Amino acid sequence: MDFKIPPVLDADRLMDKAFRRASKVQKRGKDREDGYRKTVAGKLKTVSKVLEQTLKRYEKSFPSFDQLPPFYRDTIHISQDLDRVKKSIGAINWARRKIKRAIIEDLRKLRDCEKVGEMDKVRRSAYGRTSSFLRQVSSDLEFLESVRKALNQLPDIRMDIPTVVVAGSPNVGKSLLVNKLSSGKPKVASYPFTTKEVGVGHFRAEGLMCQIIDTPGLLERPMEEKNEIEMKAIKAIEDLADLIIFLYDPSGTCGYPMSDQRALYDQISGLFDDTEIMEVYNKKDLVGEMEGVFQISALSEENIEGLNRDITEKIKYAFRERWNTDVRETDR
Ligand SMILES: Nc1nc2c(ncn2[C@@H]2O[C@H](COP(=O)(O)OP(=O)(O)O)[C@@H](O)[C@H]2O)c(=O)[nH]1
Numbered sequence: 017m018d019f020k021i022p023p024v025l026d027a028d029r030l031m032d033k034a035f036r037r038a039s040k041v042q043k044r045g046k047d048r049e050d051g052y053r054k055t056v057a058g059k060l061k062t063v064s065k066v067l068e069q070t071l072k073r074y075e076k077s078f079p080s081f082d083q084l085p086p087f088y089r090d091t092i093h094i095s096q097d098l099d100r101v102k103k104s105i106g107a108i109n110w111a112r113r114k115i116k117r118a119i120i121e122d123l124r125k126l127r128d129c130e131k132v133g134e135m136d137k138v139r140r141s142a143y144g145r146t147s148s149f150l151r152q153v154s155s156d157l158e159f160l161e162s163v164r165k166a167l168n169q170l171p172d173i174r175m176d177i178p179t180v181v182v183a184g185s186p187n188v189g190k191s192l193l194v195n196k197l198s199s200g201k202p203k204v205a206s207y208p209f210t211t212k213e214v215g216v217g218h219f220r221a222e223g224l225m226c227q228i229i230d231t232p233g234l235l236e237r238p239m240e241e242k243n244e245i246e247m248k249a250i251k252a253i254e255d256l257a258d259l260i261i262f263l264y265d266p267s268g269t270c271g272y273p274m275s276d277q278r279a280l281y282d283q284i285s286g287l288f289d290d291t292e293i294m295e296v297y298n299k300k301d302l303v304g305e306m307e308g309v310f311q312i313s314a315l316s317e318e319n320i321e322g323l324n325r326d327i328t329e330k331i332k333y334a335f336r337e338r339w340n341t342d343v344r345e346t347d348r
């Protein structure tokens with residue numbers, strides 16, 4: 017997701033930016049003093065304007081977290097200290113207003129100056145005060161920049177298109193399946209709640225763009241080992257998923273016996289009781305034909321097309337329902 021937050025400069029860079037722009041201001045006047053006064057006034061106004069615009073842009077560009085789609089709201093909530101974001105935005109707002117007011121005061125002082133030396137003193141003191149205000153919020157600027165970086169690294173998951181989530185024990189072939197079902201190469205991103213990388217791929221279901229996401233480290237382990245953060249993350253995924261593919265590896269090469277994999281299925285189906293779960297048996301190339309189950313081989317690509325057709329049917333149905341619900345809710 018593109019939050020369109022510009023890089024947040026630190027206090028030193030902000031000062032550089034403002035003072036460098038101001039250094040280019042040069043004005044003429046009736047005499048030397050008049051010219052100098054106009055030049056200093058121009059410089060101070062430039063400093064004020066540059067900082068006003070830049071800081072205001074920071075204040076405006078951080079998303080209002082309450083209005084984000086639930087998936088992002090939950091995800092950001094898990095990984096970021098939102099109170100601190102609010103405080104830092106407040107601090108920047110404070111510095112911006114302080115600087116503006118201080119420079120208005122300095123411009124007034126400048127009018128009373130008669131000698132070039134006095135005017136220069138006003139300029140230096142104005143620069144000094146500006147720097148001091150910026151330095152007082154330097155940790156806020158740095159914190160906001162770190163949040164911006166973290167937000168930009170969130171997986172680019174769309175809320176408005178059908179979403180298939182792949183779950184199953186480790187090494188059953190989830191990542192390979194996401195690869196095989198995606199039309200392009202899945203994008204890899206980091207979730208804040210797992211150290212592993214998440215694949216997000218796209219495919220078309222009868223022309224409709226859908227996304228398929230992998231959930232490494234999240235829907236792979238039994239419940240009792242899940243901590244609070246993981247539970248929140250699961251909730252976020254629940255809001256997102258229109259269909260879950262639960263992948264089994266009956267060959268045992270993943271290192272988990274079928275009894276473990278079934279126990280995981282039971283837990284996941286308990287957690288996602290509103291979402292359809294499709295059970296798929298992978299690694300057919302290793303185990304051969306099985307009775308009464310949906311089998312594929314992600315490696316040899318056997319029955320991947322059949323799976324794609326099945327997903328399309330289910331997505332069409334699931335998404336139609338979700339869409340109808342949304343329409344009903346906005347009608348009210
Ligand atoms: N023989 C065989 N190996 C597979 C198949 N699908 C995945 N694998 C292998 O299983 C291992 C784990 O796959 P991966 O996609 O990383 O599993 P994940 O941990 O569930 O994401 C890899 O070595 C894959 O190449 C399959 O259909 N047949």
Ligand SMILES: [Mg+2]
Nearest residue numbers: 190191230232
């Ligand atoms: Mg994987």
